[in-house]
Amino acid sequence: MQITVRLLASYRQYLPEDHDDQAGFTYEVAPRARVAEVLDTLPVPPDDPYTFFVNGRHAEREKMLEPGDVLSVFPAVGGG
Amino acid sequence: MHGWHGRVLRIDLSRGSIQEEDFSEEDARKYIGGRGLAIKYLMEDMDPKVDPLSPENLLIMATGPLTATPAPTGNRYMVVTKSPLTGVLSNSNSGGDFPTFLKRSGFDLLIFEGRAEQPVYLYLDDGRAELRDASHLWGMDTHETDDTIRAETAEDVRIACIGPGGENLALIAAIINDKHRAAARSGVGAVMGSKNLKAVAARGEREPSLHDEKAMRAVVRESVKQLAQDIRKGSTMRIYGTSYVPDVTHEAGVFPTYNFQYGQFRGTHKINGPTLKEHFLIRHKGCYACPLACSRLTEVRAEEWGEKYAGAGEGPEYETIGSLGGACGVDNMAAVTKANYVCNELGLDTISTGVTIATAMELYTKGILKEEEIGRPLPFGDADGMIEMIRLAARREGFGEQIAAGSWRLAQEYGHPEISVTAKKLEFPSYDARGLKGMGLLYATSNIGASHMAGDTAYTELFGVGKKIDGLTYEGKGALVKHFQDLFTIIDAAGLCVFVAIRYTLDTEAGYIPTRLAEMVNQATGSVYTPDSLLLAAERVYTLERLFLTKAGITRADDTIAPRMAESMPSGPIQGETFDLDRVLDEYYVERGWDEDGIPTQQRLETLGISHYA
Numbered sequence: 001m002q003i004t005v006r007l008l009a010s011y012r013q014y015l016p017e018d019h020d021d022q023a024g025f026t027y028e029v030a031p032r033a034r035v036a037e038v039l040d041t042l043p044v045p046p047d048d049p050y051t052f053f054v055n056g057r058h059a060e061r062e063k064m065l066e067p068g069d070v071l072s073v074f075p076a077v078g079g080g
Numbered sequence: 081m082h083g084w085h086g087r088v089l090r091i092d093l094s095r096g097s098i099q100e101e102d103f104s105e106e107d108a109r110k111y112i113g114g115r116g117l118a119i120k121y122l123m124e125d126m127d128p129k130v131d132p133l134s135p136e137n138l139l140i141m142a143t144g145p146l147t148a149t150p151a152p153t154g155n156r157y158m159v160v161t162k163s164p165l166t167g168v169l170s171n172s173n174s175g176g177d178f179p180t181f182l183k184r185s186g187f188d189l190l191i192f193e194g195r196a197e198q199p200v201y202l203y204l205d206d207g208r209a210e211l212r213d214a215s216h217l218w219g220m221d222t223h224e225t226d227d228t229i230r231a232e233t234a235e236d237v238r239i240a241c242i243g244p245g246g247e248n249l250a251l252i253a254a255i256i257n258d259k260h261r262a263a264a265r266s267g268v269g270a271v272m273g274s275k276n277l278k279a280v281a282a283r284g285e286r287e288p289s290l291h292d293e294k295a296m297r298a299v300v301r302e303s304v305k306q307l308a309q310d311i312r313k314g315s316t317m318r319i320y321g322t323s324y325v326p327d328v329t330h331e332a333g334v335f336p337t338y339n340f341q342y343g344q345f346r347g348t349h350k351i352n353g354p355t356l357k358e359h360f361l362i363r364h365k366g367c368y369a370c371p372l373a374c375s376r377l378t379e380v381r382a383e384e385w386g387e388k389y390a391g392a393g394e395g396p397e398y399e400t401i402g403s404l405g406g407a408c409g410v411d412n413m414a415a416v417t418k419a420n421y422v423c424n425e426l427g428l429d430t431i432s433t434g435v436t437i438a439t440a441m442e443l444y445t446k447g448i449l450k451e452e453e454i455g456r457p458l459p460f461g462d463a464d465g466m467i468e469m470i471r472l473a474a475r476r477e478g479f480g481e482q483i484a485a486g487s488w489r490l491a492q493e494y495g496h497p498e499i500s501v502t503a504k505k506l507e508f509p510s511y512d513a514r515g516l517k518g519m520g521l522l523y524a525t526s527n528i529g530a531s532h533m534a535g536d537t538a539y540t541e542l543f544g545v546g547k548k549i550d551g552l553t554y555e556g557k558g559a560l561v562k563h564f565q566d567l568f569t570i571i572d573a574a575g576l577c578v579f580v581a582i583r584y585t586l587d588t589e590a591g592y593i594p595t596r597l598a599e600m601v602n603q604a605t606g607s608v609y610t611p612d613s614l615l616l617a618a619e620r621v622y623t624l625e626r627l628f629l630t631k632a633g634i635t636r637a638d639d640t641i642a643p644r645m646a647e648s649m650p651s652g653p654i655q656g657e658t659f660d661l662d663r664v665l666d667e668y669y670v671e672r673g674w675d676e677d678g679i680p681t682q683q684r685l686e687t688l689g690i691s692h693y694a
Contacts, residue, residue: 008331009324009353010316021327022349048309051544056332056515056653058541058548072331075315076545078582079511079538080322080398 001031001067005042008074011050014043024072029065036061044073051076082291083145083605084108088121089187089209091202093275094135094194098209103188109607109617110689112573113188114144115171116621118160121191122169123624123693128631132164132267133249133274135195141182141240141280142190144575145605148183148287150300152307152584153577155180155368157263164274165251165267165432165486166505166529168629172254172268173533174240175367175577176261178282181238183575185284196276201241203233206284214278218247221425222256229281241279242269243427245474249273250484252432252473256424260375260394261367264429265531266506267486291606299599303584307371318364320353321374322579325398325510326406327352332542332551333652334515336407336508338460339438340501340644343512344652347411351401355413359384365394372580378417385414388464396420396430399532402510403434408441409460419467426474432486435507437469439487439500440479448494454479498643504529513641513659514649516541516551520659521561524641525668527625533572535564539582539592546588552657558667562619563592569618570594574601620688623672623680627693636678639665 006024007015019025029038035054039061044050052073054063065071086108090099103117111117118140122128130136139161146154157179163170182190185204199214217225222243229239238258245253246269253269254262272278290296310317316324326348329335333343349355360380366373375394382390396404396417404410404419423430437458443449444458451457455478458465472480482490487507491500501508506529513520518537523530532538537560541551549560571581574597582588585597598609609617629638645659669676673684685691 006331008327010314010319012354013314013319021354049545051548053331057552058544058550074324074328074331076543077310077316077324078543078545078579079532079536080325080579 003027003029003065004070006072008072011044033065035063049076081105082289085188085288087187088189090191092194093196096211111621112617114142114573114575115158116573118142119624123628128628132162137162139192139271143179143183143188144573147575148180149604151600152303153370153580154575156575156577158572159255159263159268161271163266164270168504169527169625170266170268171528172263172265174257174261174263176258177368178238178240178257180368181282184286185282186286192275199276199278201279204282217278222427223259223425225279226259229279233281234283237281237283239279239281242272245269245427246273248476250473251486252429254427254429256427260424266528269427290604292603296603304371306584317372317374321376322398323353323356326401332515333654334512336402336510338409339407339442340512343649345406350411351405351413351416360417380414380417389414389418391418391421393421399510400430403431407434407438408466410463412463415463422470428474431509432507433470436483436487437466439490442499443494448496501642501644503641506530511538513645514657515654517554518557518560520641521557521664524639524661535568537564547591554663557664558671562671565622566615566618569621570614623688624690627680630679639678
């Protein structure tokens, strides 16, 4: 099944220069894939404290994804 | 005394006299310092019902026990006074160099009262204090003022001053220090202007002594090790500072768009961190001795962006991007950056200025406000109109008179209070409360009105630093908001920067416990705070501030939030969401030990040792 992945803030440096940040990229994952399984495959430094949203909202790592979900990942830095 | 100097300077501007006095170590420990000691003086020496722009209002500049110590980002100060914009308390916070220099001049707190007959500035020179004529500075912008005072005093002074905004009593006027940093919120610049006080310039070498410097340096080394994660090449801090945030708030659907009518802006990607870095960034810049250096020196080059946007300075930070960008529907980063520079030069709060102009834009778009009244069309997205309004507001010329009064008065004036996105008349920062219920409760109950700096629960509800809490749920938000308000009170009172203190002095995983923060305050001052007793001291300060509001006439009826938050979010990931204050307000009062009308109970005041102020 397909989901959309967006890497935000400094994580966009792991994507090609011409990547469309706003659209993100389409990602083919196994049906009923869990968030944690997908996160493990993304180019995010494993020791970095990061935050992820599923459809703009905090979710459990064990949450099962559905087709069309948007998974976004960014460093857990804080606000301004 | 360690950490604190134990010295207060009282400046009676009407008489032109300056007096020094000491404060006791007992009081220092009871109220921590900074914002805490300031509210004690305000309660004892001033009637909370005074007219904020009258000579009777006190203006307090306060450093904390960690200001000018080796504690990372121990370089903040607070401006505490009664706000002319909101009618409640101001406690406005700023970093840069000035706070450290103020503390090193030998004083913890400056208390200004009265009104000078002619413009003056205060010169603090290593333990000495002098009021100087400022007639020649009146009318100058903040940059000219800074340069002129430096030229006539010493190269190593640092300056906090007002620009035309404060001089002209614009209710959204800020106090600018080090040219680019602002104690911005709720009109503190206008209070300074009402006193004919143009600036404070400080220098000195009086670092506070430390109770246990060796232990403190060891803890600092630990913190800096953790900070290294953020400082390394390629980190978000290193690349973007807070300008990375629009992408996150957009993703969550809480980015202020067209005066908070929407939570996602079509132009977010044009006014975000990558755009700033690619076109405008010169280099990173830190506040005094800060290893993080999250600020950015920027330049808008005339040859690339046109003469009208050309300039150089610091910023914009996230809040400025949200308010002058998304809220006004402006997707031109050169214009947002220029608007930031103009606000700093003229001495205006970028948040209140942006959201007030956004209010005018909505009134105009809905046909309530006519072109003839504004003197030009002012649709959303009109960058040049926005910059013109900023210039007019600082001088209160033309329609600038309405902008200078802030969003709440503007919307009232034109008969549409529902359009003003404020709480206690203070304009929202750039987080829509419909997606972050904790922020909504924070805005409604804060002692200063809608400010993220009063207890930013977005750290957990949005950014997911440490323990993550869902922004859309109401459960437990009363306790959460109380905890964050108290935490931020400690950080403010101690003299640290929230941005850094949250992550390096708190145990965020365990629920934001101020373990290392308590250690640092103890090492500086010789106190014996535990995380719990430090939180209790903060609750004492917070409740005393609320008592100030109570005495100014504030009750439950004033703990409200912009009507827009009851409107369903029309689109985006939080489509359909509202914020319903009634679902959380009672729980919050119970957590605080206040009665159902929002008044602190005698019992709680006694527990906190402040019942004599009731």
